[in-house]
Amino acid sequence: MIRAALSTLGILCALVGCSSTAFAQSEPPASRLELGVGVRWIGTEQLGAKPATETTGSGGTSQLFSTTSELAGAAGIEGRVGVRLSRSLMVEAEGAYVKPELRIAVSADAEGAAPVTATETIQQFTIGGDLVWYLPVHRWSPRLAPFAIGGAGYMRQLHDPGTLVDTGGFYHVGGGVSTLLTSGGRWHTKGAGLRADVQAFIRSNGVAFDDGAKTSLAAGASFFVRF
């Protein structure tokens, strides 16, 4: 098992080493810096169910009402700065802001209260770092570049009305495509284009009613400029 892990590590190191070597030995990339802004959507996260119970005389429980919670999907904005390490590798710093709604559906009240969904708006800020790998499957179209992306970061969730903060971490992995709309341009730009991705977004801690990691689908679309 240890040997297998070491050999996997070795392969990873070799891959990174190759990329690095390629960057060093090939022509310098036409552009080194990429700035992007766009929209980010994070899908619904199920937060589980929890009943409100009371103790019976036998030591059992009797349900007073039940709750089922979710952090609803929401769209927000994101920005990122990427630096090309080679023709196929780019590292990015990214930040995003979304306002999902915490929804707690309350039902089955023992005394007949009408079901209700108690809601609260959460302001969610994330910052993190990504590794973007442009796939060597050359190319579906001259301007379309598929990529794989993975990263991790820090998350801060601010409850309404701003008096309670939850923090946590996240990581995500997925893929997407980017396309150059223009090459060259004004103000030292070397091109501009669009990028779209779909990712699995996994977070730990933050708004949660148990200790488990929460997974949801995430998608983004952005406009970028290369320098």
Add this chain to the structure above:
Amino acid sequence: MRRAITIAVAVSLTFGHSAPALAYLKFGVPIRGQQVTVKWAQTPVRYFVSDSGVPGVSAVDFQNAVGRAFATWQAVPTASITYQLAGVTSAQPGSDDGSSVLGFRSRPDLDRVLASTSFLVDSSTGALIESDIFFNSAFPWSTAAAGETGRYDLESIALHEIGHFSGLGHSALGETELVSTGGRRVLSAEAVMFPIAFAAGSIAARTLKADDIAGISDLYPDGDFTTDGSLSGRVTRDGQPLFGAHVVAFDPATGTMVGSFTLNAQGQFSIGGLSPGPHVVRVEPLDDADVDSFFDTSQTVDLDFRVAFFNRAVAVPKGGDSGEIALQVVRK
């Protein structure tokens, strides 16, 4: 000169506070026009136990069961109150001698009262001087570890009465049904301080619940209690404030509930001892026990409204308050 007044739990206590108490009903006495919370000024609180037993419960059994109940309250990590057994006495509970005594008394006339707590309060400070608990020997009692069919569990009832002994009033976190012979039967409860006991044989009330812990921690705060938060607001019907509405905060993370009441003319309430995080808020009329178990008869408690939930999840901050929320209810 210190003047003392005697107060009996069920009849003369006033619960009306000029401002909402944080969690729970606490006993209060009017001093110079203001309600002052009744509590022990110094700990450990010393108590004596009676040297007489009853059929099924020896004096030693009694002392041990009462000791376990005191230890349960004392073990609450967010409360500072401590107790100390001062000795065994032949004195009866209920005599205003400056010593707190727990013991049996035969009161067959009180055919619905398992036990009762009385107080001697310093009327200039609100500090407790003495608190006595009597257990009604007209009922069958048991201290068996697993309980005993047909007999009331002394440790469970002692736990409830020691809550009063410490200054707590009743909690309304429980459900009951009327029985044909009169009175109510408890279906479920989520507070040791619910005013009606489980049926004979039950030992389910030997464990404190979140509501009890919030109450004792609010009276005698210690340690992590300052990092807990609170939730406050108003309850209205047709724009008018409601007095005596029971408001409960439910924490979906822990599944625990803590309750309080609207306690002033503005219909305001405040629930303390809550873990930081989003809470569900439920309001209900005080209809699962006699109103005079909670409030004195001079106060009019409005019961004509439907059980309802607040339509927002309320974020309770760490060490702070949620900010006032507005709960609107409708007539039945």
